[in-house]
Amino acid sequence: MFQRFLVAAAAALSILAPQAGHAGAFPERPIRIVVPYPAGGSSDVLIRVMAPVLQGRWGVPVVVENRVGASTIIGVNAVAKAAPDGYTLGVVTNAFAVNPSLRDNLPYDTLKDFAPLTQLTFTPNVLVAQPGASFKTLRGLQELARSGKRELSSGSIGNGTAAHLALEKLKALSGMNILHVPYPGSAPGVVAVMGGQTDLLMAPLPDVLPYVRSGKIVALGVGSASRVPQLPEVATFIESGFTGFESGAWFGMVGPAGLDPQIAQKLSADLASALADPAVHDKIAALGLTPTSSTPEAFRKLIAAEVKSSGEIVRRAGIRVD
Structure with a gap:
């Protein structure tokens, strides 16, 4: 009886071992980060500043790919359709949350087809x-x-x-x-x-x-809650009497839906660590960006809230796109 138990346990471990080993060894090959904006823009510069730090942490090359067009839809769709193995990630911005209200028949579901990893910055x-x-x-x-x-x-x-x-x-x-x-x-x-x-x-x-x-x-x-260090002499809208006015642009990182939770947590933690690196922090702060990492769940909630609030503004103002 005990011998049969050992055989069954060994068989179970043999099945689980490759999966655990694969997750534990991640990453084993280059990671591609899709930027849905042209080279030289703020989001592109952000990722290229982070890339050397991430490469040092992961031990594999980080390849930045600019996939431009259709208000970020082309690049974002490439992420949605990629294998959920952690080797294809994508930068998303406010446009990611606004597009569902502006465009019919998106090739992906904004809230279902992605694994949010972390917010990266706010400005x-x-x-x-x-x-x-x-x-x-x-x-x-x-x-x-x-x-x-x-x-x-x-x-x-x-x-x-x-x-x-x-x-x-x-x-x-x-x-x-x-x-x-x-x-x-x-x-x-x-x-x-x-x-x-x-x-x-x-x-x-x-x-x-x-x-x-x-x-x-x-x-x-x-449009920040408090004055920004880059322009400390400029008052916020709130200070000027416009109660509740906060508005800005954020960048974040997502992967395809179905990403292994352990890999998602590792990617989120490593991205946050790269943002906190002094070399990265100082360079992106000079651009006017504020490093703002978050947990995957917090970023998921931010996206959902932005989809809702953006939709309300779009409908109220009757905004249309060509």
């Missing part, structure tokens, strides 16, 4: 204007808007982006009538506000920080 949206504008503060802007003396306009980095949603949220909170002018990215939006084609621009902090520091544009407010 607030910033409202900027020309240095010579007649208003110098958010309150001054609101007074001008309410006077009806002229129509105000604000650029953003595109229809349905986090910056556009931030502008619509501000309009709803303040009652200001501001014409939205979408631009294909921050660079043309900055040029427009500097040249007076628009009165304002709502954009992520990293995209406008160099121009604010050089005095070419002025920041009226930041």
